[in-house]
Amino acid sequence: MEIYRLRYPDQLNIQLHHAYSMAIGFFDGVHKGHQEVIDSAKKKADELGIQTAVMTFDPHPSQLFSGRNVGYITPLEEKVRLLEALQVDTLFIVSFDWDLASLSPQQFIDIFVKGLGVKHVTAGFDFTFGMKGSGTMKEMHDLSEGLYGTTTIQKVTYDHDGKVSSTKVRQLLSEGDVEEAALLLGRPFRTFGEVVHGEKRGRQLGFPTANIQTDEENIVPANGVYAVYCLVDGKWHPGVCNLGVKPTFHNPEHRVATAEVHLLNANMDLYGKQVAIEWLHRIRAERKFESLEALKEQIGKDKQTAMDLLNG
Structure with a gap:
């Protein structure tokens, strides 16, 4: 797996030789919901004959905005290991700082989607980007100008109505329920x-x-x-x-x-x-x-x- 660390505005010039089907999100826990997003991106990559990429961020946006410890389910090194095990070809780790947080949705797409040769973007239904999280997957689609496609993954549930989420995994761990947490994580x-x-x-x-x-x-x-x-x-x-x-x-x-x-x-x-x-x-x-x-x-x-x- 190729790994690129990106930071706006001074660390963006990298030599890319592939087109990508990219899954994008923070992916803390790389739980079953995240795995569905990544699996969808892989299927689209196979369909288009291009590589599978994942874009994640470091640190967690909440840490920047609140100044408080988030409590990571998967530290970055573990996240890298898990993504490699999922047979992701390329990983983009984007520094989440105030410069990145100030970008408009259009600027974010121009730099981190079109600028990276992405031909398809897959994310969860609740993924947001750009200043104050104003960009949604609708904006991701509407601003594509036909240069890439999009797929939005709806919520993944367990026990019929419970959403698989990093928040739920944290809650289960805070209760000591490691067995139920493992069901959501898939490990x-x-x-x-x-x-x-x-x-x-x-x-x-x-x-x-x-x-x-x-x-x-x-x-x-x-x-x-x-x-x-x-x-x-x-x-x-x-x-x-x-x-x-x-x-x-x-x-x-x-x-x-x-x-x-x-x-x-x-x-x-x-x-x-x-x-x-x-x-x-x-x-x-x-x-x-x-x-x-x-x-x-x-x-x-x-x-x-x-x-x-x-x-x-």
């Missing part, structure tokens, strides 16, 4: 981080854990205990993960949540390694225990539950 939810030194409490309790520090920009599930898989040096290991503030030892009001993974089939030195966690099942909510013995007993039960769930 288990995945997070990334570096293994750092912790307090060694897991080792003292007989269950050594890897403390995984994740980027604050990226969303994590609700606090609790989960059955997970952990990717270490290219190999997946089953595990049980406690995500939270360890209320048995700390005041929850003064503690940032951390992920502690106990591998079920391996005992290795992970410090400094970059790992991924796939969240498969939520076992229980995080809670405070009255004694270390009670905590230790519960951890043993959680480990067995995780083994049963992952083996099942």
Whole structure:
């Protein structure tokens, strides 16, 4: 997959040798709704005998306008991996800044559609572009001057009437419902981080854990205990993960949540390694225990539950 980083107005001159059927959107999560948009663009590319392209933006527009952390479902590196797995030929990553946000719909189309040799544009029904989001897929079609076609994908639903959306995925993860989130994503939810030194409490309790520090920009599930898989040096290991503030030892009001993974089939030195966690099942909510013995007993039960769930 060819990757081009574009920024208006000073980073637009790139050598392009193809015509494109382009899917456009932010695509946070690359969930089933996004996949339908991209699949439609691929089918049109095959029909026209041209390449499939995706255009996404960095950072999220809401981050620019609100100044607040959005909570990414898929950090950019993961989004790139997923798009490559969907067999996209070319990825355009456009810097979303105030210069871009000030463009009119016509200017946006002239630069980022016609200027890139796009012959067909596919997007979701709620995609907007240009100043204050004033451009819709109707404007995308009306301003084409016959140089490209357009396809608008209507909302993708689940359970008959629920819209598949990044907002819904975030809601499910905030509730700890990683199984339902996986249905919308079409795969288990995945997070990334570096293994750092912790307090060694897991080792003292007989269950050594890897403390995984994740980027604050990226969303994590609700606090609790989960059955997970952990990717270490290219190999997946089953595990049980406690995500939270360890209320048995700390005041929850003064503690940032951390992920502690106990591998079920391996005992290795992970410090400094970059790992991924796939969240498969939520076992229980995080809670405070009255004694270390009670905590230790519960951890043993959680480990067995995780083994049963992952083996099942």
